[in-house]
Amino acid sequence: MAMASPQTNASLESLVLGFSNLRKARSERPIVITRGQGVFIYDENGKDYLEATSSFYCAAFGYSEARLIEAAERQMRELPFYVSGMHRTVPAAMELADRLAALAPFEGAHVAFGSTGSEANDFIIKFMRYRNVFRGQPDRRKVISRWGSYHGGTSLTASLGGSKSLHDSFALDMSDHLFVSQPNYFTDHLDGESEAEFVARLARELEETILEAGPETVGAFIAEPVCFSCGFFPPPKGYFDAICEVLTRYGIAFIDDEVVTGFARTGNMFATETYDLKPDCMVSAKALSSAYFPISAIIMSDDFYGDLEAHSDLNGMFAHAGTYSAHPVGAAVALEVLNLMEERDMVNYVRDRAVTLRKRLDGYRDHPLIADVRALGLGGALQLKAEGNGEGATGTVSGLSKAVMDASMERGVIVRVTGTSVLFAPPLIITDAEIDEMFDRFDLALNDAEREVSNAA
Numbered sequence: 001m002a003m004a005s006p007q008t009n010a011s012l013e014s015l016v017l018g019f020s021n022l023r024k025a026r027s028e029r030p031i032v033i034t035r036g037q038g039v040f041i042y043d044e045n046g047k048d049y050l051e052a053t054s055s056f057y058c059a060a061f062g063y064s065e066a067r068l069i070e071a072a073e074r075q076m077r078e079l080p081f082y083v084s085g086m087h088r089t090v091p092a093a094m095e096l097a098d099r100l101a102a103l104a105p106f107e108g109a110h111v112a113f114g115s116t117g118s119e120a121n122d123f124i125i126k127f128m129r130y131r132n133v134f135r136g137q138p139d140r141r142k143v144i145s146r147w148g149s150y151h152g153g154t155s156l157t158a159s160l161g162g163s164k165s166l167h168d169s170f171a172l173d174m175s176d177h178l179f180v181s182q183p184n185y186f187t188d189h190l191d192g193e194s195e196a197e198f199v200a201r202l203a204r205e206l207e208e209t210i211l212e213a214g215p216e217t218v219g220a221f222i223a224e225p226v227c228f229s230c231g232f233f234p235p236p237k238g239y240f241d242a243i244c245e246v247l248t249r250y251g252i253a254f255i256d257d258e259v260v261t262g263f264a265r266t267g268n269m270f271a272t273e274t275y276d277l278k279p280d281c282m283v284s285a286k287a288l289s290s291a292y293f294p295i296s297a298i299i300m301s302d303d304f305y306g307d308l309e310a311h312s313d314l315n316g317m318f319a320h321a322g323t324y325s326a327h328p329v330g331a332a333v334a335l336e337v338l339n340l341m342e343e344r345d346m347v348n349y350v351r352d353r354a355v356t357l358r359k360r361l362d363g364y365r366d367h368p369l370i371a372d373v374r375a376l377g378l379g380g381a382l383q384l385k386a387e388g389n390g391e392g393a394t395g396t397v398s399g400l401s402k403a404v405m406d407a408s409m410e411r412g413v414i415v416r417v418t419g420t421s422v423l424f425a426p427p428l429i430i431t432d433a434e435i436d437e438m439f440d441r442f443d444l445a446l447n448d449a450e451r452e453v454s455n456a457a
């Protein structure tokens with residue numbers, strides 16, 4: 001049962017809240033979360049919410065996993081911090097690198113750490129350029145991303161995000177960034193176009209983009225296996241095969257952004273297995289530590305990494321580090337996440353729960369407000385029959401999308417609404433009964449939203 005927690009006396013004046021309207025954040029009290037239990041979180045008034053998006057797709061083990069808290073505490077007491085760099089490191093970082101290398105989809109993988117997903121994506125682009133300088137191709141610095149994607153909040157990674165309005169409003173340097181379409185077959189296929197034709201068109205678009213930029217200037221392609229920020233559209237069959245064939249032909253590295261999809265979300269440890277992907281590098285964060293401590297990992301193939309090592313021999317050292325990269329507490333928590341994943345057989349647990357999630361989502365197929373239903377592993381989306389919404393990556397939504405988002409919050413289920421898609425990606429530990437509760441709450445919210453929109457019409 002929810003209990004009221006003390007409210008803080010802090011003002012609204014000082015804190016700058018991202019993905020929010022700044023004026024509203026100073027004038028209207030935001031939802032203040034004070035505690036969590038399992039898949040639920042509680043605000044300062046004691047109201048409970050089922051976190052149907054694991055707070056930005058992070059909290060894989062929910063909000064009260066004692067094993068992770070104890071792992072953090074043990075490491076805090078033993079050695080709360082020591083930097084990794086300058087030929088010094090800590091045991092947890094070494095052990096975590098070994099464990100991740102063993103799980104990686106490449107032989108002889110090598111692992112670098114960062115603190116956030118943004119930082120890891122930023123670092124890997126920097127590494128790609130360092131590699132290409134060594135290979136005598138310093139002009140190969142451009143990165144191809146996809147419209148609608150999100151790869152982070154630093155200047156460089158925001159430039160890789162697929163939102164034109166965000167590029168413009170922050171006056172981002174776009175000189176090294178190119179964009180191609182997302183494989184959102186449901187919303188973006190041409191009249192009468194089959195999935196195979198759609199895939200072939202996207203592969204052609206990629207090739208034309210490379211040729212127009214000059215293949216000798218393009219270093220990498222970055223993509224999420226399933227793009228959450230653009231509305232959760234699992235790609236059509238053959239999409240990545242066709243894309244990777246083009247990348248290989250032009251010697252362009254494939255950076256697999258598994259910040260969200262990594263660690264069982266899609267029903268496999270990594271989505272590389274789900275889609276049989278062979279990237280050159282993979283980036284992970286979020287569920288890596290169940291978000292209990294900020295840590296991210298860059299996992300590189302032996303071939304990709306080999307050039308970094310050879311270049312560092314020439315330079316005398318690899319002039320790169322981050323003070324908190326490979327933080328011992330983050331590494332200790334991530335090691336415990338990997339232990340829990342194994343002990344609790346989370347991949348199979350997710351596959352079992354995915355059946356219930358899909359069944360409940362399928363129940364909306366004939367709903368008058370729902371145009372499409374998508375599901376994969378413990379992720380899914382409902383496509384609303386709505387028009388005129390803002391771009392997902394800027395977080396602005398309007399009309400029915402906004403009504404659904406607000407009503408869900410009111411009914412105590414936190415979904416992510418991006419454009420016209422409503423996303424579900426609950427903590428991986430969710431039970432079948434909790435999945436039912438999540439959708440029971442959402443049913444009420446959808447009814448409320450329907451009423452609100454028809455009253456406003």
Ligand SMILES: Cc1ncc(COP(=O)(O)O)c(C=O)c1O
Pocket residue numbers: 056116117118119121150151152153224228229257259260285286
């Ligand atoms: C696919 C993807 N990549 C990268 C990031 C950036 O991660 P972080 O917010 O930890 O910097 C996010 C964050 O939501 C993400 O969804």
